[in-house]
Structure formats: structure tokens, C-alpha cells
Amino acid sequence: MTSIAPLVHSWTFEAIGTVWRIDAASPLDDGVRDQITDAIVAFDLEWSRFRAESLVSRLRTEGGEVPAPVDAVAMLDAYDALDTATAGAVNPLVGDALARRGYDADYSLVDRGVVSAPRNWRDLLVWSPETLSLAEPALIDVGALGKGRLADIVLELVPAGPAVVDAGGDITVRAATQRIALEHPYDASRAIGVWSVTDAALCASAVNRRAWGDGLHHVLDARTGQPVRRYAATWAAASDAMTADAVATALFFDGGPRLAAEWGAEWVRMGTDGSVEWSPRCEAELFS
Structure with missing residues (x-):
């Protein structure tokens, strides 16, 4: 990515x-870095299905009711909308289906x-600002939007001023403009276009x-447990990364464009046949 703002201090980590x-x-001092690291660890301990000690792993084993993580309402309300828009293809209890296909904790x-x-799943999974409960053991997976939500949390911890957080391709930009390449899904050395993103x-x-x-x-299509076949890659731009991440997931299904319009997001998606579609107001520069 190429910066058009004076972002001269970088921190890279896994x-x-x-x-x-x-x-x-400006430089991120040790205190800020510790806050960011602690926030990522805390989020992971709540929502990672790859950690045996996480909250969602314990719910899978035991079910029952636990104090709600601070992100529960925002993320699960978004899942409710994703499920409706995609006619059930996106579902927060898809974790066991993913694990069965091989994308498991090991x-x-x-x-x-x-x-x-x-x-x-709405009968099994109940959430409020106070509690999160499962009527029977099941594996919650927030992969449709969780990394975007975490990128938003991290950006909030970066001191005021121009900043960019890149969470493995989920990018959120504040007080700056970034030109971001849209990587070709079948050739990482190529791009199908470039998108300039400002404060988004x-x-x-x-x-x-x-x-x-x-x-x-x-x-996966949660209704069938089968991987999607029609689209190879999606990109979505929105005011925050959780929304953009959720829309990028929805775009693998027919209801994605409608949800993007409702949420004020713009998008590009590439089919497995090489065709490219985009939203009416998309400002990405797409190559032939």
C-alpha cells in the first residue's frame, strides 16, 4: 500500500x-503498543475458536450462559442482518461446519x-449487553466480521492523527488517504485494480x-456446509472495518449487494470465471 499522508512510523507484528x-x-510508545497487544489478546480469548481456553470454545463444550463480551451485541446484531440478507448462508454457528471440513483448532x-x-441459530444463541447464552453446545465463529471489528478497536487505541491499521488485508484509514491494490485471487503478483480510501x-x-x-x-455456505463456488474474491469499503468485513463476506452470496446498499458500503467482486462486478458508486480504478 502507498501512503499519501505523512505516515512515517510503522509497527509490524503477528x-x-x-x-x-x-x-x-508519530511513534507508538511502549504504553500504546502494550494497550494494542492486550486488546488483541482479550478479543482472541473471547472469540477465537482456535483456542481451547476461549469463551466460544467453552460454550461449545458446555453451552449455558456467560457474561457478554463488550462486542457481542454489535457483532451478533450484524450477523442477524447478514443471515437475513443472504437467506441463511451466513450464520454465526458455522464453526462446527468449518471444523468438520478441516478448518479446525488444530x-x-x-x-x-x-x-x-x-x-x-436464533433460538439457540441469545445475546444482550449483559449475557451471551447457548441453549445447547455449538461453536460460534465470527470470521465473517471479527477481524474487521478488531481492526476498528486497534485504530481507536492509536493516538489521534493520521493512521492506518492493516490487519492482514482488512485496512482502516484515519485522517489519511491510502491507495490499496486489489490483489488478483489467482495471482498474488497482479492486481485487478486500485482503490483510494480516505477516512474509511x-x-x-x-x-x-x-x-x-x-x-x-x-x-462456506452455512446452509449446505459447502464452499462457495461462484465468486473468488470480494472487496468492500465502508465507514468502519467491521461493516466492510461483513459486506465483503455477504458479497459471496446473492443478497450481498442489497445489504451493501442498505449499509452505505461500496464494493467490487470477482467471479471464479474472471468476470468483475462493482457497485454503482464504486470509486475503485479497475484494470481491463
Whole structure:
């Protein structure tokens, strides 16, 4: 990514299985870095299905009711809208389906068969500002928007002024402009376009990331437990990264464009046949 703002101080580190980079106009002191590290660890301990000690892992084993994480209402309300927009294709209880296909806590990448997510998930999963409960054990997965939410949290901890948080391709920009390449899903050395983002977030999702076996990847249709086949990559720009991340996930399904319009997001998506679609007001510069 190329900065058009005086973001001369960078910090790169690894967390939650990806590489992060924070660019800022002034150095991030040890206190700020500690706050950011602590926030990422806390989020992971609540929402990671890859950690045995996490809140969602305990709920999978025991079910029941626990104090709600601070992000529960924002994220699960968004999942409610995602489920409605995609006719059930995006579902926060898709975790067991992903694990069965091989994207499990051990990263076994061994397909143990197809299982769909429970369609009555709203009857099983109940949330409020105070509590989060599961009527029976199930595995919550917030992969459709969790990394975007965490990128927003991290940006809030960066001192005021121009800054960019890049959470492994989920990018949120404050008081600056970034020109961001849209990576070709089948050739990382190429881009299908460039998108200039100012005071907003741009999130991407692609089937070539976290892919394994015979055509398996991390974007499943929760209704069937099967990986999506029609679209190869999506990009969405919105006022915050959680919204952009959620829309990027929804765009793998027919209801994605409608949800993007309702939420004020712009988008680009590329089909597995190489075709490219974009929203009416999209400002990305797309190449032939």
C-alpha cells in the first residue's frame, strides 16, 4: 500500500494468525503498543475458536450462559442482518461446519464430511449487553466480521492523527488517504485494480486464502456446509472495518449487494470465471 499522508512510523507484528501493520504520523510508545497487544489478546480469548481456553470454545463444550463480551451485541446484531440478507448462508454457528471440513483448532485440513449450521441459530444463541447464552453446545465463529471489528478497536487505541491499521488485508484509514491494490485471487503478483480510501475502511476476502484439499476453503455456505463456488474474491469499503468485513463476506452470496446498499458500503467482486462486478458508486480504478 502507498501512503499519501505523512505516515512515517510503522509497527509490524503477528497476531491472530496474520501479519499486522500500523502506520502513524508519530511513534507508538511502549504504553500504546502494550494497550494494542492486550486488546488483541482479550478479543482472541473471547472469540477465537482456535483456542481451547476461549469463551466460544467453552460454550461449545458446555453451552449455558456467560457474561457478554463488550462486542457481542454489535457483532451478533450484524450477523442477524447478514443471515437475513443472504437467506441463511451466513450464520454465526458455522464453526462446527468449518471444523468438520478441516478448518479446525488444530488446522488439520482434513475433510471429515459435510455438516450444515443450525438454521434455528436464533433460538439457540441469545445475546444482550449483559449475557451471551447457548441453549445447547455449538461453536460460534465470527470470521465473517471479527477481524474487521478488531481492526476498528486497534485504530481507536492509536493516538489521534493520521493512521492506518492493516490487519492482514482488512485496512482502516484515519485522517489519511491510502491507495490499496486489489490483489488478483489467482495471482498474488497482479492486481485487478486500485482503490483510494480516505477516512474509511477497505476489507477483502478471497477463496485462495485459507484454502486446502480438493477445492475447500474458509468461505462456506452455512446452509449446505459447502464452499462457495461462484465468486473468488470480494472487496468492500465502508465507514468502519467491521461493516466492510461483513459486506465483503455477504458479497459471496446473492443478497450481498442489497445489504451493501442498505449499509452505505461500496464494493467490487470477482467471479471464479474472471468476470468483475462493482457497485454503482464504486470509486475503485479497475484494470481491463
